[in-house]
Amino acid sequence: MSTPSGPTGAPSNQERKPLFNEDAERGVLGAILLDATKVLDLCVEKQINADSFYGRNHQIIYAAMREMADDLRPIDVLTLADRLTVQGRLETIGGTAYLNHLLDAIPTAAHAEYYIDMVRQQHLLRRIVEAAHAAELECYRSDEDADHILSKVEGSFFGIAPTRSGGQAPWNATVKQTMTLIEHIKQTGKGLSGIPTGFADLDEMLLGLHNGELIVLAGRPSMGKTSLAMNIVEHIALGRTDNQPRPVGIFSLEMSREQLVMRMLSSHAAVSAHKIAAGMISPASHGLLMQAADLLMKAPIFLDDTGGLEILELRRRARRMKREHNIAILVVDYLQLLHAPERSREGRQQEIAYISGSLKNMAKELKIPVLALSQLNRAPEGRDRAEPRLADLRDSGAIEQDADVVCLLYRIGRDHEDTGEAGAAGQDNTLENPNVVGVNIAKQRNGPTGEVKLVFRKEVMRFETMAPAGVGEEAFSILEGGA
Numbered sequence: 444m445s446t447p448s449g450p451t452g453a454p455s456n457q458e459r460k461p462l463f464n465e466d467a468e469r470g471v472l473g474a475i476l477l478d479a480t481k482v483l484d485l486c487v488e489k490q491i492n493a494d495s496f497y498g499r500n501h502q503i504i505y506a507a508m509r510e511m512a513d514d515l516r517p518i519d520v521l522t523l524a525d526r527l528t529v530q531g532r533l534e535t536i537g538g539t540a541y542l543n544h545l546l547d548a549i550p551t552a553a554h555a556e557y558y559i560d561m562v563r564q565q566h567l568l569r570r571i572v573e574a575a576h577a578a579e580l581e582c583y584r585s586d587e588d589a590d591h592i593l594s595k596v597e598g599s600f601f602g603i604a605p606t607r608s609g610g611q612a613p614w615n616a617t618v619k620q621t622m623t624l625i626e627h628i629k630q631t632g633k634g635l636s637g638i639p640t641g642f643a644d645l646d647e648m649l650l651g652l653h654n655g656e657l658i659v660l661a662g663r664p665s666m667g668k669t670s671l672a673m674n675i676v677e678h679i680a681l682g683r684t685d686n687q688p689r690p691v692g693i694f695s696l697e698m699s700r701e702q703l704v705m706r707m708l709s710s711h712a713a714v715s716a717h718k719i720a721a722g723m724i725s726p727a728s729h730g731l732l733m734q735a736a737d738l739l740m741k742a743p744i745f746l747d748d749t750g751g752l753e754i755l756e757l758r759r760r761a762r763r764m765k766r767e768h769n770i771a772i773l774v775v776d777y778l779q780l781l782h783a784p785e786r787s788r789e790g791r792q793q794e795i796a797y798i799s800g801s802l803k804n805m806a807k808e809l810k811i812p813v814l815a816l817s818q819l820n821r822a823p824e825g826r827d828r829a830e831p832r833l834a835d836l837r838d839s840g841a842i843e844q845d846a847d848v849v850c851l852l853y854r855i856g857r858d859h860e861d862t863g864e865a866g867a868a869g870q871d872n873t874l875e876n877p878n879v880v881g882v883n884i885a886k887q888r889n890g891p892t893g894e895v896k897l898v899f900r901k902e903v904m905r906f907e908t909m910a911p912a913g914v915g916e917e918a919f920s921i922l923e924g925g926a
Contacts, residue, residue: 471491471505472505479518485556507530523542571603578599588785594758640684642678642906645895648887653889656848662818666852672774692773693744696775708732711739712903716902754798774815779817799844847888849885853883855896882897
């Protein structure tokens with residue numbers, strides 16, 4: 444009689460064996476005793492820790508070896524036995540005889556990397572099984588709806604992946620890596636530690652967009668939020684600043700993919716979006732659009748224009764983008780169009796608070812910057828001076844709390860013209876031009892706050908860096924230009 448198996452041909456409980464390879468575990472520990480420096484470096488590189496071993500005695504031995512390495516102590520059978528004796532664990536692992544057995548298990552450390560990979564693979568399989576078992580229990584025991592459970596389960600499986608290539612690193616290794624970055628900045632003279640936006644003045648303030656951060660770009664309607672975000676996307680995806688093209692993910696909840704691509708083509712080709720929509724395209728403009736299309740088609744941009752997304756569904760799709768395309772940054776346009784049905788009964792403020800917190804957690808989980816666009820309320824329009832403030836973020840103060848960086852857009856020229864302040868003698872003549880836009884960095888958790896001025900060529904949906912002050916009328920020639 445055949446042994447019963449599961450519905451998919453999986454082995455039954457009686458057939459299942461523990462997921463570990465004892466010979467491989469002994470091989471790793473024996474290799475460390477033979478060549479501690481080289482093999483432990485390989486273990487750190489492959490993110491092997493004590494939990495990577497299945498046998499409790501092997502976990503104890505490896506932990507002691509790592510402690511000795513951190514203390515810069517030599518590792519051999521005698522010193523390891525002494526360390527375990529001090530810890531009161533020598534007899535627990537089988538005594539000095541077992542340590543000698545590990546040393547005799549392999550004649551050379553040449554195949555250590557192969558043994559390490561076997562240990563890592565078995566540990567990964569155990570974590571997958573544990574996550575699957577936890578997911579099964581969650582399905583039977585939880586009172587939450589299926590969509591919420593699916594999001595949690597997917598997150599738990601996605602969380603296994605960093606352990607394969609990153610995960611937790613020893614503190615001393617983290618400090619060493621950080622100092623390497625500092626030395627690189629010192630030698631190159633480039634202070635950018637994040638992904639460059641393509642706007643020099645903005646990058647000087649932010650030092651780029653950093654992994655794990657939630658960056659909120661907010662403004663009133665028609666202020667250019669989407670245009671600025673797409674300009675940043677173009678710079679990053681094409682690698683314009685540092686010649687390093689990076690994959691970019693976009694969730695466009697307001698505009699269709701055709702509208703968004705139309706804007707990007709108009710911006711890149713410097714051809715009026717209105718003329719394109721009206722069919723007034725000259726042969727020269729058509730050639731510029733063809734060149735722009737050829738270049739943008741090769742850009743690693745991944746666009747999802749599903750409207751009315753729930754935040755849990757967005758996080759699922761973002762994980763898929765990260766897993767399949769390894770996106771370096773995610774753009775969400777815009778935050779207030781997301782929904783969280785499980786929190787909607789608590790009021791809009793609590794719903795938005797949950798959404799902003801989820802976006803921040805997603806940035807940390809995926810280890811990428813998340814650039815979220817946001818609306819401002821009408822408060823700036825009712826003040827004498829219309830510069831927006833953090834309190835003007837629409838629907839919830841939690842956005843301000845969750846965000847690492849908050850950038851507020853406002854039209855400098857238009858606002859001062861409306862308040863009758865333009866054209867005064869001796870004033871900055873940027874106030875006279877409605878194309879000058881202020882980017883108020885109202886919050887930066889790890890850096891300074893302040894204002895950056897950009898030029899917004901609205902007819903082609905493109906932002907550009909302001910020309911340096913004090914170079915005469917040529918500094919503003921670009922403001923009057925068009926395509």
